Amino acid sequence: MTTKSTLDKPLSRRQQEVYDFVADFIESNGYGPSIREIADAFMFASASTAFKHVETLICKGYLNHKAGGVRTLSLTDKSGKKIAMVSQAGVLDWISQQSNQHAKDATIYALLTDLQEGIQTGRIC
Structure with a gap:
């Protein structure tokens, strides 16, 4: 005990x-x-x-x-140790931030939008 x-x-x-x-x-x-x-x-x-x-x-x-x-x-x-963990929500937040920064660049914006859609639909895990 x-x-x-x-x-x-x-x-x-x-x-x-x-x-x-x-x-x-x-x-x-x-x-x-x-x-x-x-x-x-x-x-x-x-x-x-x-x-x-x-x-x-x-x-x-x-x-x-x-x-x-x-x-x-x-x-x-x-x-007190922190192990880097990536969550789906964290990735989606990052994509959103990048999309806002690259809204004028159609190619990057399209890639980020496709990535976001793929994660949300389960096509990309």
Whole structure:
């Protein structure tokens, strides 16, 4: 059982290393590593050691995990690290801004309009 005092303690050196690995993996790949990939990266004898570190990071509030899903590890705001994530709404906002700036250039405006329409209709994912 994890106590409140344990949750308030700073990360151990190994927990920080596992956290950094997960953060770097997510930044590089766009999705979280599997427990086996974490175990392999640290040459743990079994996946249960990696699972215990991940479980502790989740309990301490540094990671999230969706039950029943694979590769669903994600970072929380607690760590202070920001992983660049692009949302569809963010892309559509950017297209709108670019369309306003390039309204006089028919070719660029047409490309941006087509891109926006493709995203909204699902033709472009």
